[in-house]
Amino acid sequence: MAFGIGDLHWRGRDGRGRSTWSRGWVLAGLALLTAAILAFHRQVPDDVGNFGSLMETFLPWFGLAVPVLLVLALLRRSATALAALLAPTLIWVMMFGSLVTDKSGGGYDFTAVQHNISATNQDVGSSMDTLMQAKPDVIALEEITGAQLPTIRQKLDGAYPYHVVEGTVGLWSKYRLTDTGPVDIKIGWTRALRATVDSPNGPLAVYVAHMPSVRVKFDGGFTANQRNHSAEALGEALTREPLKRVLLLGDLNGTMNDRALAPITMQLRSAQGSAGDGFGFSWPSSFPTARIDQIMSRGITPTSAWTLPQTGSDHLPIAAHFEL
Secondary structure, eight states, X not given: OOOOGGGGSTTSOOTTOOOTTSSOHHHHHHHHHHHHHHXXXXXXXXXXTTHHHHHHHTGGGGGGHHHHHHHHHHHHTOHHHHHHTHHHHHHHHHHHHHHHSBOOOSOOSEEEEEEEOOTTOSOHHHHHHHHHTTOOSEEEEESOOTTTHHHHHHHHTTTOOEEEEETTEEEEESSOEEEEEEOOOSSSSOOEEEEEEEETTEEEEEEEEEOOOOEEETTXXXXXXXXXXXXXXXXXXXXXXXXXXXXXXXXXXXXTTOGGGHHHHTTSEEHHHHHBBSOOOOBSTTSXXXXXXXXXXXXXXXXXXXXXXOOSSSSOOEEEEEEO
16 A cells, blocks of 8 residues: 555645544544533433433543544544643643642641441451551541441540441540531431540531442443432431531542532532542442542641551542541
């Protein structure tokens, strides 16, 4: 196969006589489509299979389309495609660029750890050791089973003498807990609680929540309706909270981009988003692709956020420092 001299240059024309500006329109269209999805993800319909919510769960990954299209544009030698790629690149940077940088730093006087320990965890004792390495003031757990609870108490009760367990969620604290009780998130059984932590810096309302699981089904799409109703119920509870300083620790089965969590995310800020280093993906633990575990707050200042080493759970533990 022979190539003309013009084929080796960007200014040359291809075999059909098209210049670098008149070829690559399909790639340019794909680049603009990526930009549109990123910029207008809230407008993607959620009525059928909760598709919009599913897409928002993995929204940062849409940025991978940029390097793929860049390589194809270079191979195609298309100036049109390269120019179009500026749009998704800039939008992605505006949306997620701040998450890539390290925002941690500053003093702290309170540390929280959150972990869905998994009902199938076969090494709960070792998992508790991992959590305590962060030297937290409070530890929130979800998916606690009756069989796991004795081991958890054996490991934690010495350093964390105050605790409350409601259903399958629990909170262990170095400081006295008052006003403890379940929070109704409208699923028929208890997977959320509230407690007041009497910290040395004053009372702090702490919520521990495990939103209903979501599933991706070929015949039903993204089955998240129950999770969405629970998010609304938890949001209402947070709205009624009388204390100014609030901390939410939980497996929300959704990311900060997920529109369904707006009743919660509009009231609280993410420790990872405010003071983390990177995206802090927490699930699945073997190859984390989404941060569905959250530490969120109101009235206190996060100064650092990070993930802890893998345990026997399918979730990574997460931690955050706060200045109360």
